[in-house]
Amino acid sequence: MKILSVSLLCLGLLGATGVSQAAGNCTISLKGDDAMKFDLKTATVSAACSSITVELTHAGKLPAAAMGHNVVISATKDMDAIARDGIKAGVANNYVTKGDARVIAATTLVGGGEKIKVSFPGKKLTAGGDYTFFCSFPGHSMLMKGKLTVTK
Template identity: 40%
Template sequence: MKRILFVPAVAFSLFLASCGGNDSKSTETETAPETTTEAPAAEAKPGADIPGINDVAVTDNIELTGNDELKFDKTLFKIKAGQDVKLTLKNIGKMPKEGMAHNVVILAMGTDVQAFGEAAVTEKSADHIPPSMVSSVIAHTKLLGPGESDTITFKVTEPGVYDFICSFPGHFGSMKGKIVAE
């Protein structure tokens, strides 16, 4: 039994000895690692991380349609901050206004879309624009029935990404998009 343990113990000791450090002082001088200074990164454009944004041209005329399938025909726009923008919404659906009206509400940056949409449900008398959150609204169209359209003009002063939704009950989850202001 002692011989069985002796051979591995000797082999292990030799292995450790071969891994030992060299105590002699090196004559080479250490060089300081190279440091490089990176040029400051160019400031990222608002919305640069949004898929498809590079394929969208800057516009000052947004035309949207809403349908009975709870969809806008377009969901991404690029505008210039500080410039007047004309937005036209047309409801191309066939269902009655009482059950399938559409609007466009452009929300201020940082607005909680979920909270806004939930608050809008009970605000029928205010065209589903919650009075408690009116400060979060940049602009909005009227609620539209089938075949109706509305045109508004708005301006955002700050570059950034602005959400837009339809605030009719139950629509904000699928009828939404983004406006990127440069």
């Protein structure tokens, strides 16, 4: 009987930890560099967050004109078209078409040594949906992308 109650307690603790992690994942923190890479291939956030913050740090030295980075979040199926249209929108628009309804969130462009962040409501995401974060600087989304997992 004693063993049973100890196991139940352990299960209870594990359950509580899982829940608090899901509710706590309201930040996506990414680092970009001069080698056209993000430090993460995956990130997880909760659709229950009233606000999700996307943070980007450019840890490199190159200026935004040569090696600028941003973070765009969209449904995975929309990524290629958003990136293509973003090239037309140009650097003045941070390589994101103004008012593009397919874009769930996007930071502005940063160069080496700079940081940027943007926030959006968690309700713009659906738990279990297929989402991607990527950089829309011309050519970068080939390498600079990752899977965004959305929990409840």
